Amino acid sequence: MVLAPFDYARPETIDAAADALADGRGQVLAGGQSLVAAMNLGRQSPVRLVDINQIPELTEVTYAADRIIIGATVRLAELRESPRLLREAPLLYAALRHVAHVQIRTRATLGGNLSQADPCSELPAVMVALGATATLRSQQGERDVAMADYIVGPYRTSGDQTELLTRVTVPLPSGAAAGFYEIARKAKDWPVIGAGAQVRVNADGFIDDAWVGACGLAGRPRKLIEVEQALRGKPADADALRSAASVATGAEEYPGARAGARYRERVLPVVVERALVTAVETTREQEHVA
Ligand SMILES: Cc1cc2nc3c(=O)[nH]c(=O)nc-3n(C[C@H](O)[C@H](O)[C@H](O)COP(=O)(O)OP(=O)(O)OC[C@H]3O[C@@H](n4cnc5c(N)ncnc54)[C@H](O)[C@@H]3O)c2cc1C
Structure with a gap:
């Protein structure tokens, strides 16, 4: 496909980039890994590319x-x-x-x-x-x-x-370790669904705080507040992690989803649990090294 013609600006300061975008007809070009592919496929035809790589x-x-x-x-x-x-x-x-x-x-x-x-x-x-x-x-x-x-x-x-x-x-929460788990059709491809978790375990082996998020679940990323709440104050053991992961919910249909919402809702607790287990195991490894 032949690209539609476009103007090209390469500002060297943030102010100059803001000027180049000011009329609302420019589009930012960063690494180009998504945008240029979309242009090649004719899905996007910016009037002006504002290349921000020289700032x-x-x-x-x-x-x-x-x-x-x-x-x-x-x-x-x-x-x-x-x-x-x-x-x-x-x-x-x-x-x-x-x-x-x-x-x-x-x-x-x-x-x-x-x-x-x-x-x-x-x-x-x-x-x-x-x-x-x-x-x-x-x-x-x-x-x-x-x-x-x-x-x-x-x-x-x-x-x-x-x-x-x-x-x-x-x-950057201090003293916390993390894990990320995802299900993807191919290695290094976008996931069907994924979850990341960071937990802070205190000296008595209880979870002080937790940060948990999921991708692929809905049309935008989600913080899994229900899981975070279920983890706080619980022992960092397998039963508590599984129980907290089991309350994760919220799969929705959205354009371009790589699997149906029913499937994603069903696997979500497993994905969250695996991220949590990795986070807690990493905490233990760090204690061991220290
Ligand atoms: C084969 C392949 C596999 C991939 N696998 C994954 C994956 O597993 N996980 C994943 O997360 N991603 C994946 N990606 C996506 C890749 O990470 C994105 O293409 C890339 O992150 C987009 O960043 P970019 O700098 O190239 O942005 P660009 O392509 O330059 O821009 C992307 C969009 O963001 C806008 N934009 C860029 N920078 C700014 C800014 N500073 N301010 C405002 N708007 C801006 C652009 O205008 C455009 O609309 C994959 C891509 C490919 C080609």
Whole structure:
């Protein structure tokens, strides 16, 4: 297929990117792993591509005591190869291990992955579980949006065409280990359904706190609050994990789902339980090493 003609802008600052998007006729180009494929298939025909790959500020990763701030064009491969991320953001890291192939991750960006808003993507699920925030910028200024309000439906965000996602702030719960489990038709493919869990187990072996999210369940990622509540104060043993996972619910039909809602609802407790078991086993391994 021959691509429809389009204009191309390559701003070198966030302000210049906001200017290039201001008339609402531009579309952000990040890693291009989804957008260029959609253009090749004739599914998207942007009037103007605004290539944000030359903006140094968007490539920064900053760690603070209780959070990490990740620029929109940080590549998934860079995050995946970071020992510090594994140590300090274990749930994010656990999810990243399942995202696509190395070739895709080398180009794909965090901002692109989240803005693509694929219901099956792993990272949005752990972002909403952890309570991450998206920072959006336009000529009108900057605003922060909870990730749960940024990703609003299959392939839809609440950002408008004049806005650029500039960075993501992810809270980092201390002293917690994580696991991610998914069912996919092929290795490294998008999952049919997946769940990520981070748990903090106290010295007496009880769960102090938990963060659990699912992808593929509905048209947008879901924080499984019912599971988190069922875990708090319980012993970190197999029975309690299974019992908490059994309350997970919420499968819905949505366009492009890789399996029916009935199947996804049925396997959801198993997927959540396996993520929880990995998180608790990892906690024990860490105690053993310490
Ligand atoms: C073979 C294959 C397998 C894959 N497997 C998985 C998988 O298992 N799990 C998974 O999660 N993903 C998977 N992906 C998707 C891949 O991770 C996404 O294509 C990628 O994350 C999109 O990021 P990008 O930087 O390439 O974005 P682009 O393709 O450049 O952009 C995607 C969309 O987001 C918008 N956008 C990008 N950046 C911004 C921004 N900063 N602000 C506002 N809007 C923005 C663009 O305008 C476009 O609409 C796979 C892709 C392929 C091709």
